[in-house]
Amino acid sequence: MSTTICYFSGTGNSLIVARDIAEKTNGTLVPIPSLIEKERIVIESEVIGIVFPVYHAILDGLPLIIKRFVKKMDNLNSKYIFVVCTCQGFSRLTINKVSEIIKSRGGQLSAGFTIPMPNNKKPPKIERQQKLYNNWKNKLEIIYQYINARKKGRFENTIFYNILLAPFGSRLRNKTINLLNNLANTNDCQLESLIPLTDRSFFVDESCNGCGICAKVCPVSDIKIINNKPVWQNHCESCLACINWCPNGAIKGSIKLNEKIPVRYHYPDVKLSDMFLRD
Numbered sequence: 178m179s180t181t182i183c184y185f186s187g188t189g190n191s192l193i194v195a196r197d198i199a200e201k202t203n204g205t206l207v208p209i210p211s212l213i214e215k216e217r218i219v220i221e222s223e224v225i226g227i228v229f230p231v232y233h234a235i236l237d238g239l240p241l242i243i244k245r246f247v248k249k250m251d252n253l254n255s256k257y258i259f260v261v262c263t264c265q266g267f268s269r270l271t272i273n274k275v276s277e278i279i280k281s282r283g284g285q286l287s288a289g290f291t292i293p294m295p296n297n298k299k300p301p302k303i304e305r306q307q308k309l310y311n312n313w314k315n316k317l318e319i320i321y322q323y324i325n326a327r328k329k330g331r332f333e334n335t336i337f338y339n340i341l342l343a344p345f346g347s348r349l350r351n352k353t354i355n356l357l358n359n360l361a362n363t364n365d366c367q368l369e370s371l372i373p374l375t376d377r378s379f380f381v382d383e384s385c386n387g388c389g390i391c392a393k394v395c396p397v398s399d400i401k402i403i404n405n406k407p408v409w410q411n412h413c414e415s416c417l418a419c420i421n422w423c424p425n426g427a428i429k430g431s432i433k434l435n436e437k438i439p440v441r442y443h444y445p446d447v448k449l450s451d452m453f454l455r456d
């Protein structure tokens with residue numbers, strides 16, 4: 178049974194999850210940005226895993242690059258397809274959305290897993306982070322068993338959604354759109370045109386030395402270094418890799434970062450070089 182694990186990751190949570198699953202299943206690990214420019218994406222393996230973070234869960238949570246990726250996938254009939262969402266615990270709408278797109282491509286989502294991980298905007302205290310990492314190691318075995326048996330199932334926090342979020346759904350959605358509008362400096366409500374512009378809120382302070390690391394870690398080449406400073410190109414995915422991997426903490430923006438934790442967040446076992454997807 179051949180397995181391919183496709184992943185998208187800005188600060189390493191989804192990379193580590195994808196890498197662990199690939200190791201456990203003897204699967205091949207493929208970064209989604211390396212495939213995204215193709216017109217049609219065909220993965221020959223019988224088992225396909227797609228691992229990615231959830232952004233703005235109350236909208237639909239699916240990163241734009243994952244929407245584009247799945248919409249280009251072909252020959253999905255008869256494959257065992259599963260998704261793993263790294264998030265702060267809520268992925269119901271995201272799994273629904275990706276399932277819908279997979280169906281429109283002739284496939285079927287067999288299993289969807291939710292893996293709570295630290296938020297890369299406001300990471301929790303180190304002890305809490307460690308707890309989340311330990312929980313992931315325990316869940317890996319369950320996911321492996323599902324894949325091996327080609328079992329169907331979904332793991333998502335429906336109680337959290339039904340009791341806490343659903344009653345306030347429209348208010349929370351409006352609030353999130355307003356926040357994105359502020360970042361993007363626009364009144365657009367379409368996520369496809371709004372999210373790419375959220376990089377308008379980014380700027381650098383005087384500690385930027387022009388090293389270019391932000392441009393190298395950007396999974397969608399949204400940053401050019403011009404006159405020794407990053408210039409954003411308005412096709413951002415909102416992954417925050419540039420902000421979190423800048424060695425000087427030089428990138429600021431209207432995104433509220435946790436200034437009490439001076440070092441930005443990334444999964445501790447992931448190295449900067451793991452994030453370089455291009456030469």
Ligand code: SF4
Nearest residue numbers: 385386388389391423
């Ligand atoms: S990584 Fe930071 S210091 Fe380096 S060019 Fe980008 S913003 Fe400047």
Ligand code: SF4
Nearest residue numbers: 395413414416417419
């Ligand atoms: S510009 Fe920054 S936040 Fe936007 S996609 Fe690139 S790395 Fe991610």
